[in-house]
Structures are given as structure tokens and as C-alpha cells.
Amino acid sequence: MNLDAVYSELTLKTNAKIALVVLDGLGDLATKNQGEMTPLEAARTPNLDALVAQGCAQGRMIPVAPGITPGSGPGHLALFGYDPLEYQVGRGVIEALGLGVELKAGDVCARANFATLDAKGIVTDRRAGRIPTETCERLCKMLADKVKKIGDTEVIIKAGKEHRFVVVFRGKGLEGPLTDADPNREGFPIPQVKPRDPANAKQKKMAKLVADFYKAALPILQNEKPANGFLMRGIAHQPEIPLFEERYLLKPACLAVYPMYKGLAQLVGMKKLEGPQTIAEQFRAYQAEYSNFDFFFIHYKYTDKYGEDGDFEAKKKAIEEFDAALPILLEKKPDVLCITGDHSTPCALKAHSWHPQPVLIHSAYSGSDKLQRFTETGANQGSLGVFEAKYLIRLLQANARMFDKFGA
Amino acid sequence: MNLDAVYSELTLKTNAKIALVVLDGLGDLATKNQGEMTPLEAARTPNLDALVAQGCAQGRMIPVAPGITPGSGPGHLALFGYDPLEYQVGRGVIEALGLGVELKAGDVCARANFATLDAKGIVTDRRAGRIPTETCERLCKMLADKVKKIGDTEVIIKAGKEHRFVVVFRGKGLEGPLTDADPNREGFPIPQVKPRDPANAKQKKMAKLVADFYKAALPILQNEKPANGFLMRGIAHQPEIPLFEERYLLKPACLAVYPMYKGLAQLVGMKKLEGPQTIAEQFRAYQAEYSNFDFFFIHYKYTDKYGEDGDFEAKKKAIEEFDAALPILLEKKPDVLCITGDHSTPCALKAHSWHPQPVLIHSAYSGSDKLQRFTETGANQGSLGVFEAKYLIRLLQANARMFDKFGA
Numbered sequence: 001m002n003l004d005a006v007y008s009e010l011t012l013k014t015n016a017k018i019a020l021v022v023l024d025g026l027g028d029l030a031t032k033n034q035g036e037m038t039p040l041e042a043a044r045t046p047n048l049d050a051l052v053a054q055g056c057a058q059g060r061m062i063p064v065a066p067g068i069t070p071g072s073g074p075g076h077l078a079l080f081g082y083d084p085l086e087y088q089v090g091r092g093v094i095e096a097l098g099l100g101v102e103l104k105a106g107d108v109c110a111r112a113n114f115a116t117l118d119a120k121g122i123v124t125d126r127r128a129g130r131i132p133t134e135t136c137e138r139l140c141k142m143l144a145d146k147v148k149k150i151g152d153t154e155v156i157i158k159a160g161k162e163h164r165f166v167v168v169f170r171g172k173g174l175e176g177p178l179t180d181a182d183p184n185r186e187g188f189p190i191p192q193v194k195p196r197d198p199a200n201a202k203q204k205k206m207a208k209l210v211a212d213f214y215k216a217a218l219p220i221l222q223n224e225k226p227a228n229g230f231l232m233r234g235i236a237h238q239p240e241i242p243l244f245e246e247r248y249l250l251k252p253a254c255l256a257v258y259p260m261y262k263g264l265a266q267l268v269g270m271k272k273l274e275g276p277q278t279i280a281e282q283f284r285a286y287q288a289e290y291s292n293f294d295f296f297f298i299h300y301k302y303t304d305k306y307g308e309d310g311d312f313e314a315k316k317k318a319i320e321e322f323d324a325a326l327p328i329l330l331e332k333k334p335d336v337l338c339i340t341g342d343h344s345t346p347c348a349l350k351a352h353s354w355h356p357q358p359v360l361i362h363s364a365y366s367g368s369d370k371l372q373r374f375t376e377t378g379a380n381q382g383s384l385g386v387f388e389a390k391y392l393i394r395l396l397q398a399n400a401r402m403f404d405k406f407g408a
Numbered sequence: 409m410n411l412d413a414v415y416s417e418l419t420l421k422t423n424a425k426i427a428l429v430v431l432d433g434l435g436d437l438a439t440k441n442q443g444e445m446t447p448l449e450a451a452r453t454p455n456l457d458a459l460v461a462q463g464c465a466q467g468r469m470i471p472v473a474p475g476i477t478p479g480s481g482p483g484h485l486a487l488f489g490y491d492p493l494e495y496q497v498g499r500g501v502i503e504a505l506g507l508g509v510e511l512k513a514g515d516v517c518a519r520a521n522f523a524t525l526d527a528k529g530i531v532t533d534r535r536a537g538r539i540p541t542e543t544c545e546r547l548c549k550m551l552a553d554k555v556k557k558i559g560d561t562e563v564i565i566k567a568g569k570e571h572r573f574v575v576v577f578r579g580k581g582l583e584g585p586l587t588d589a590d591p592n593r594e595g596f597p598i599p600q601v602k603p604r605d606p607a608n609a610k611q612k613k614m615a616k617l618v619a620d621f622y623k624a625a626l627p628i629l630q631n632e633k634p635a636n637g638f639l640m641r642g643i644a645h646q647p648e649i650p651l652f653e654e655r656y657l658l659k660p661a662c663l664a665v666y667p668m669y670k671g672l673a674q675l676v677g678m679k680k681l682e683g684p685q686t687i688a689e690q691f692r693a694y695q696a697e698y699s700n701f702d703f704f705f706i707h708y709k710y711t712d713k714y715g716e717d718g719d720f721e722a723k724k725k726a727i728e729e730f731d732a733a734l735p736i737l738l739e740k741k742p743d744v745l746c747i748t749g750d751h752s753t754p755c756a757l758k759a760h761s762w763h764p765q766p767v768l769i770h771s772a773y774s775g776s777d778k779l780q781r782f783t784e785t786g787a788n789q790g791s792l793g794v795f796e797a798k799y800l801i802r803l804l805q806a807n808a809r810m811f812d813k814f815g816a
Contacts, residue, residue, distance in 0.1 A: 029775030032463060036776055060791065064814055065411055066799035067806035068418065071815035084815065085414060094816035234816075349773060352813060354806045356791065376791065377778050386467075386793025 004247075006406065007394055013249045016400035019286065019296045019334040022079060023322060024072075024261075025304030027060075027344025027357035027376060028315070039303075039315040039347065040358065041375045045323040048339070048374050051330070052360070055368035059384025060356035060376070061392060063343045069354045075342030076264045080297075081248065081393035082241060089267070090177060090236025096166045097263020099158045103238050108174045108206055110232040113182075114139060114163040117229035121189045126182070127163045128227040139227055140165050146220050150212045167232065169209060175202035176236030181210060183231075190214070190231060210235065243269035244295070248397060253289060255282040256299035265297055279321065283328035290332045298329075304352075307345030315347060336363040336399040338392065339374065356386050363399035412655075414814070415802060421657045424808035427694065427704045427742040430487060431730060432480075432669075433712030433753025435468075435765035435784060436723070447711075447723040447755065448766070449783045455734040456747070456782050460768070463776035467792025468764035468784070469800060471751045477762045483750030484672045488705075489656065489801035490649060497675065498585060498644025504574045505671025507566045511646050516582045516614055518640040521590075522547060522571040525637035529597045534590070535571045536635040547635055548573050554628050558620045575640065577617060583610035584644030589618060591639075598622070598639060618643065651677040652703070656805060661697055663690040664707035673705055687729060691736035698740045706737075712760075715753030723755060744771040744807040746800065747782065764794055771807035 028038035035042070063070040064084050073094045074084030092109030103109070114136060116125035131139075140159035147155050153171030160166065178193040193210045195203030210232065221228050244252045254265035254272050262272050273289055276282040279300050286296050302318035329337075340359035343352050358379035371378040384395070397403060436446035443450070471478040472492050481502045482492030500517030511517070522544060524533035539547075548567035555563050561579030568574065586601040601618045603611030618640065629636050652660045662673030662680050670680045681697055684690040687708050694704050710726035737745075748767035751760050766787035779786040792803070805811060 029773065030463070030778060031775065036463070036778060060793065065414070065802070066795060067802035067811060068414070069806070069811060069813050071813050074815040085411065089815065091816045346773070346775070353773070354803075354811070355775060356793070376775075380777060380791050380793075381789050386791075386795070 007403070008247070010403045010406055011249050011397065012402050012404055014400060014402050016335040016402065017290065017294060017296075018250065018336040018396050018400055019298065019329065019338070020079065020396065021298045021300065021329070021337070021339045022076070023300050023303045023319065023339065023341050025307045025343060025345025025352065026341030027346070027353075027355050028307065029346040029348050029355065030377065031348050034312055034347070038376050039312055040319055041377065042312075043316045043319040043323065045319065045373070047323050047326040047330075049372070051326070051362055052371060052374050054362065055366060056360050056362045056371070056374070057366040057384050058358065058360050058369050058371060058374060058379040058382030060379050060386045061340065061359050061389040062356050062386060063354070063389050067354050069352050070343050071352065072260055072342065073264060075352075076261065078389035079340070079342055079392060080244060080268050081390060082268065083390050087239055087241055089239055091234025092166060092176075092236055093238050094260070095160065095164075095234070096158070096168055097267070098260040099160055099166055100259035100263070101156060101158055101166065101168055103168070103263070103266070104170060105240070106170075106172070106174060106237060108169040108176050108235060108237045110167045110210070110235040112165045112167050112233075113231045114165070114227035115229045115231050116226040123183055123186050123188060123190060123229070123231070125226060126186060126231060130162045131227050133159070133161050135227065136160065136163060136165060139221065139224065143217055143220060147213065147216045150209050150216065153209055155213065163227070167213070169206070173202050174206045174209070174237065175200060176206060178203060178207055178210065178235040180235070181214070181232040190229065193232070193235060206235070238267070241268055245269060248295070248393060249402070250295040251293045252295040252297060253293040254297045254299070255285055256297070257282070258299070258301050261299040261301075270297060278325075280325040280328055283325050286329060287332045296334070303341065304345045307347055308350055310347045310350040312347045336361065336396050338396055340392070359384065359392065361395060361399060365399050365401070415811070416655070418811045418814060419657050419805065420810055420812055422808060422810050424743040424810065425698065425702055425704075426658065426744045426804050426808055427706065427737065427746070428487065428804070429706045429708065429737070429745070429747045430484070431708050431711045431727065431747065431749050433715045433751060433760065434749030435752025435754070435761075435763050436715065437752075437754040437756050437763065438785065439756050442720050442755070446784050447720055448727055449785065450720075451724045451727040451731065453727065453731040453781070455731050455738075457780070459734070459738070459770055460779060460782050462770065463774060464768050464770045464779070464782070465774040465792050466766065466768050466777050466779060466782065466787040466790030468787050468794045469748065469767050469797040470764050470794060471762070471797050475762050477760050478751050479760065480668055480750065481672060484669065486797035487748070487750055487800060488652060488676050489798055490676065491798050495647055495649055497647055499642025500574060500644055501646050502668070503568065503572070503642070504566070504576055505675065506668035507568055507574055508667035508671070509564060509566055509574065509576055511576070511671070511674075512578060513648070514578075514580070514582060514645060516577040516584050516643060516645045518575045518618075518643040520573045520575050520641075521639045522573070522635035523637045523639050524634040531591055531594050531596060531598060531637070531639070533634060534594060534639060538570045539635050541567070541569050543635065544568065544571060544573060547629065547632065551625055551628060555621065555624045558617050558624065561617055563621065571635070575621070577614070581610050582614045582617070582645065583608060584614060586611060586615055586618065586643040588643070589622070589640040598637065601640070601643060614643070646675070649676055653677055656703070656801060657810070658703040659701045660703040660705060661701040662705045662707070663693055664705070665690070666707070666709050669707040669709075678705060686733075688733040688736055691733050694737060695740045704742070711749065712753045715755055716758055718755045718758040720755045744769065744804050746804055748800070767792065767800065769803060769807060773807050773809070
């Protein structure tokens with residue numbers, strides 16, 4: 001039984017508006033060091049508290065599967081209702097999206113590093129001494145100017161930070177994933193890439209293209225020091241993902257500031273609304289565009305950023321900044337409002353984690369869990385329980401009365 | 409998408425130590441008769457309370473599937489991270505393990521009962537009047553002395569309690585499962601066993617062996633009263649189970665007193681540490697062996713035993729005895745400590761049950777659910793929610809920081 005097909009069959013088009021506010025990495029841990037409080041618990045959030053008082057359902061979400069820590073890709077795909085175990089997005093694609101490359105269907109992307117090779121082609125430094133970003137940009141421009149195409153295939157090269165860049169191959173009949181052009185340690189030559197599936201003709205063609213790209217690009221770098229070579233990893237095409245609008249009968253818009261999240265939204269066909277830089281500006285843009293879309297994905301980065309820094313106070317303040325802006329969103333109250341994270345980024349870990357993130361749903365039909373606030377500890381007692389994040393969108397649709405009854 | 413393969417791919421070897429303390433049948437029900445308290449709630453557990461105050465994550469675990477009451481086999485396999493619906497262990501294997509038989513790969517085991525047959529071979533008593541254990545032991549010795557082999561296949565016979573015994577067939581090219589050599593009611597002859605899969609040549613060979621075993625063994629018993637026959641059930645081979653150490657990159661040790669649990673641990677390749685008889689001795693052995701293993705399975709039987717007796721006070725005292733010994737374990741605090749049961753054995757039922765057992769995880773990254781104690785009712789409000797027991801090991805690995813991030 002394909003559950004997605006069941007949902008699709010039951011889906012009705014309505015006029016309901018849904019807003020999904022993602023406070024990236026929101027979830028946290030109550031540790032002794034932090035007075036047994038999470039940043040969300042320690043923060044002053046009068047506007048959020050008032051919303052909770054109006055009646056909300058709360059719970060916690062498992063981003064991918066028990067114990068698994070997601071990257072931003074799987075974390076967001078789950079929030080968008082795509083099983084992150086089924087829809088895996090290659091590292092190259094995520095990096096390209098993160099650098100703001102506008103990907104097209106069929107594009108094959110590779111994450112690349114500038115590296116140092118000795119006279120025999122042995123990798124002596126996989127990161128070329130972490131060259132400055134400016135050097136990386138100069139080298140990428142040099143490569144891009146000289147290698148615009150390999151055969152019929154367009155090559156797009158974009159610099160990242162320090163030694164990092166991405167290479168996008170845009171052509172016909174190309175597919176990943178390939179093995180890495182990276183020995184993954186020093187003292188070995190750059191290996192030839194191979195199809196992951198030896199029987200796949202498109203992967204074979206792609207492997208040949210990568211080899212030809214090396215032949216064209218390496219001579220251009222030969223007099224550079226220390227970056228006279230490069231490695232390529234995570235070589236894969238953009239996966240085919242059913243479009244959000246067709247899947248949910250919701251016309252979606254994305255209000256994100258960072259390119260990675262815009263890219264992930266674009267992957268499922270959301271319309272990017274450009275311009276706003278702060279959460280208050282994002283909420284104002286939501287207001288302005290309210291009548292043009294049914295679904296708003298509003299992404300707030302700073303909870304994750306300060307969680308990764310292990311900066312409890314800053315994460316708490318980021319939540320308070322969100323709370324201060326919340327009334328702007330509520331001026332045009334959506335039929336269904338959801339506030340959550342894509343995963344937890346506990347200050348104690350300074351990294352993404354597997355801990356289920358708290359989630360809040362407010363609608364005319366959410367009911368009230370009679371909790372005072374929106375917190376991790378409160379959410380443990382919520383009516384939504386602990387569930388897989390990929391089901392969130394279905395709960396939002398249900399709250400929007402978008403599902404017909406199943407069976408008589 | 410094979411989730412186990414995803415976990416395997418993400419698994420990193422670390423130096424972390426994990427201790428899993430299984431209070432067998434721990435879960436219970438708060439009934440009116442018992443002052444609406446479970447034994448865990450009624451027990452004085454100062455050491456456990458202190459552990460909870462340090463920060464723990466709690467929840468409840470479904471041993472197999474909603475409403476399903478597990479035997480010890482499935483209960484423990486789930487705790488060891490093996491889906492008990494996928495890895496089914498035959499009754500004969502469980503019984504053999506329970507009687508301390510050291511099974512080898514490919515052994516086929518049968519659970520057997522001494523029975524009474526009339527002159528025509530009709531079963532008149534399926535349990536031979538529940539003969540005393542001493543009689544069973546004498547008859548088993550007689551059979552074992554006279555039937556050491558059937559063809560090339562070694563036969564191992566081991567007495568159990570009263571009319572029960574096990575027969576192990578050790579040879580090449582043997583497989584179960586077979587149908588039972590048991591009419592399952594009186595008034596019928598012993599049926600011939602048949603392969604469960606008629607196309608399976610190894611099962612056919614095994615069925616022939618069982619028939620030959622009957623031909624050799626029945627004449628030996630012909631003058632016995634009332635045990636002049638026997639029935640065989642659950643005839644199956646030891647299933648192939650991926651080794652614990654390879655699956656989780658954790659070197660595992662088992663500290664159990666009862667043979668059944670040692671056997672179950674052995675089934676997945678844990679090293680049995682023999683000697684200790686009390687929970688305090690088990691914890692001391694854990695300390696002594698701390699540096700030699702990564703994962704310690706410590707099994708405590710008495711919570712289950714007194715639950716099966718319906719003895720609330722004794723079950724409560726068993727929990728208090730465990731609590732009194734807990735500080736010994738905590739002298740060498742593992743990186744991740746988990747305390748749970750393999751299932752519930754409510755005093756009100758005097759039997760195993762389907763009720764989700766409470767579970768507690770304590771680590772530097774478990775966070776705190778801000779609960780005062782570890783109890784069934786408290787665990788209902790924990791951050792772990794209600795989840796399938798087979799995922800427990802993944803949460804323990806996550807707490808041990810053994811997983812790489814999934815996706816970029």
C-alpha cells in the first residue's frame with residue numbers, strides 16, 4: 001500500500017493558507033550547565049506564549065529515523081513531506097544549491113577541493129593548504145574561462161570558501177552517482193571515477209566526461225602553487241522529486257535568506273521570494289504575498305548557527321528576536337501555522353543532532369494541549385506525540401481540511 | 409531503502425562504553441488493588457532517583473508490535489536491535505539455549521515432551537502425567553546413551569523440567585522448520601513430520617532424520633510407564649543472525665545468570681562472562697571487564713520471576729535490590745547507560761504482556777526530561793516517546809556519538 005497515493009487520492013483543493021516557520025536547529029537539550037533549561041525554555045517569548053494560550057497542538061518529530069542526525073537536506077526534505085531515506089540528494093547537489101547555482105533537471109554536480117599534487121601526480125595535500133577564498137575564486141574563474149564545455153556538455157564552475165568549489169555538468173543523458181575522484185587520504189594518486197552501477201550507460205558516459213574534464217583542467221593549474229590539482233566527490237545528479245504543488249495541491253513560496261534553503265525549496269518547485277534579510281522582513285513579505293500563494297516556507301537560520309557555535313545566550317536571543325517579529329506574521333493569520341525546526345542543534349553538541357525537534361501546530365482544528373508555553377519539555381506531553389517529520393505536512397493539510405474521509 | 413544499511417554506513421568506531429541493564433519483565437500496571445502504583449513506582453530507589461536527577465531521557469518501548477506479548481527470545485532480540493519479526497528463533501532453539509546447550513551454526517533443535525501412548529500408538533497423555541524431573545533425566549540419559557547418532561548426524565538430548573526435554577541434531581545440510589511430531593491433542597497418533605517448504609531438500613533430509621530418530625528411540629521407551637513415547641515440536645535450525653560486533657562496531661559482553669539469556673546473547677555473538685550470581689556481583693564483573701568490551705548486556709531475572717508469581721511486594725523488593733547495587737555500576741560510569749526491561753510482566757497478569765516497557769537513557773547527550781523518577785507514568789512524558797524496541801540500540805549508538813551525519 002502506497003501511503004502517498006492514499007493521501008493524494010484524499011486531497012481536496014481548498015483556499016486555506018498554511019505557514020511553516022522553520023527555526024533551523026531549534027531543538028536543544030536541558031543540561032545541568034545550562035540550569036537544566038533549553039534556549040527555547042530560557043527565552044522570553046510573550047508572543048509565542050500568547051499563541052499557545054489560544055490553543056495549540058504540540059509534539060516532537062524524528063527528522064529521519066531514530067538516532068540519525070540529518071544534514072540540512074534530509075532535514076528539510078522531511079519537513080516538505082518527502083521521505084529523506086527515499087529522496088537522497090547528493091553532496092554535490094547540496095553544495096551547488098548552497099552556492100546559489102540554479103540547477104536544472106538532469107544536472108550532475110560534484111563537490112570539489114583544490115589539492116596539491118607532486119610531480120608523479122600523488123596527492124600530497126587534499127586541501128592545498130586551505131588556500132584563501134580569493135585564490136579559490138581566481139582559480140575557478142581561470143578554469144571557467146578555459147573549460148566552458150566538454151563535448152556537448154556545459155561545465156559550470158563556482159567557487160566556495162577556501163579550497164572548496166563545485167562543478168556542475170549540464171548536458172543530455174547524464175547521471176550519477178559516480179565513485180569519488182579522491183583517494184580520501186594523502187600519498188595516493190587521484191583515482192579514476194567509475195559508475196556506481198556498472199550497468200548504467202548514463203553513469204558510464206558521465207564517468208568519461210569527468211575523465212575528460214580532468215584532462216582539460218589539470219594542465220591549466222600545472223604552474224599553480226600549492227593548488228596544482230583538484231579532487232571531486234559526491235558526483236550525482238539532481239534526483240527527480242515530485243513537485244510540491246502537484247503533490248499537495250498547495251502553491252508554495254519560499255522566504256529564506258541563505259542560498260542552501262532557497263535551493264532545497266527550489267528542488268521541490270517552490271517559488272523563491274527574494275529580498276527580505278531579517279525575520280521581520282520575511283514576515284512582512286509573507287503578508288505582502290499572502291494572496292499569491294497557499295503555502296509559505298519561512299526559514300530562520302540563526303537558531304542553528306548559534307547552536308553550532310555552542311552559544312546558548314545567542315541562541316536564546318535569536319529565539320527572542322523571532323518572537324518579537326511574530327506579531328507581524330499574525331497580522332495576516334494563516335489558517336494553519338506551524339513552528340518547528342528541521343532538526344535539533346544542541347548547544348552542548350555544537351552540531352546537528354538526532355534528538356526529536358519540538359513542533360507546534362495552531363489552527364481552528366488543532367485543539368489545545370493546555371500547555372503554558374512551547375518548549376521541548378512541554379512538547380513531550382503534547383497530543384502529537386513523537387512522530388516522523390515526513391508526516392508533518394499531512395497534519396498541516398489535515399488542519400487545513402484538505403483531506404476527504406478515508407473509507408465510508 | 410534498507411534502514412539497517414543506512415545505519416551501517418553511518419557507523420563510526422569510537423571508544424565509548426555502553427551498558428544495557430535489562431530488568432526482565434520490568435514494566436507493570438498501576439491497578440486499584442495495588443494502590444494505583446506499579447512495583448517500580450512503589451519501590452524506594454534513591455540511587456535511580458539520583459541518576460534521573462543528573463539528566464535522563466525516558467520513554468516506553470513496544471517490544472514487537474502493538475498488542476503482541478513477546479517471549480524472552482523476541483524480547484531480547486529486539487533489545488539487541490534485531491527485528492523480532494524478521495529474526496524468528498524456533499521454540500526448539502530457545503529451549504535448547506535455555507537448557508544451556510552450546511549450539512553451533514546449522515544445529516536443528518526440537519522441543520520434546522515425554523508422552524503416554526496406548527498399544528496402537530495413540531497419544532493418551534501429551535505430558536505423560538507430568539513425570540518428575542528426575543524421571544525425565546533418567547529417560548533422557550537412557551536415550552542419549554543408546555542413540556548417539558542417526559547416520560552421520562550427532563544427536564544431543566538434554567532433560568528439562570518435568571516431562572520436557574530437547575533434542576538437537578548436529579550434522580551437515582540440515583534445516584528446519586518442520587511440521588510438529590505432535591497431534592496437539594490426545595486421541596490421535598504421532599504425526600509424521602514434514603518439511604514446511606516441500607521444495608527444500610535440507611528440510612526433507614531433516615524430516616527423514618526425525619522419522620529415523622523415532623524408529624531408534626521409541627523401542628527404548630517401550631516398557632516405561634507412563635512415559636513410553638514422546639512428541640516433538642518447534643523443529644527448526646538456529647537462524648543466521650548478523651553478528652552484534654560487526655553490525656554495531658561494539659565488542660559485546662553478556663553478564664547473565666540464567667542460561668536462556670546467556671544463550672540469546674550467544675546467538676548474536678556476545679561473549680558470556682561467567683561467574684557472578686547476584687546483580688551486585690554482575691556489576692562488579694562489569695567493572696572488572698570494563699576495559700575489555702564496549703557493550704555490556706547485564707540481565708536481572710527477578711523482576712520477571714516475581715511478576716509471573718503475581719507477587720507485587722517481591723517484585724518491588726527485587727527492584728530495590730537492583731537499586732541498592734546500582735552505585736557499583738556507577739563507579740565506572742559508562743558513556744551511555746540504559747535501564748529497561750525486555751517486556752512487561754504485570755503482577756496483575758502473572759505473565760508477560762504487550763504493555764510497552766519503560767526505558768531510561770543517561771549520557772552526556774541524553775538531555776533531561778526533568779522528571780523526578782524513573783517510572784512507567786513518568787516515562788509516558790519522556791522525550792523518547794513510545795517507540796519500537798528494535799530502535800533502542802540505535803539511540804544508544806547515537807548517544808555514544810557513533811553515527812556520522814546523514815546527508816549534507
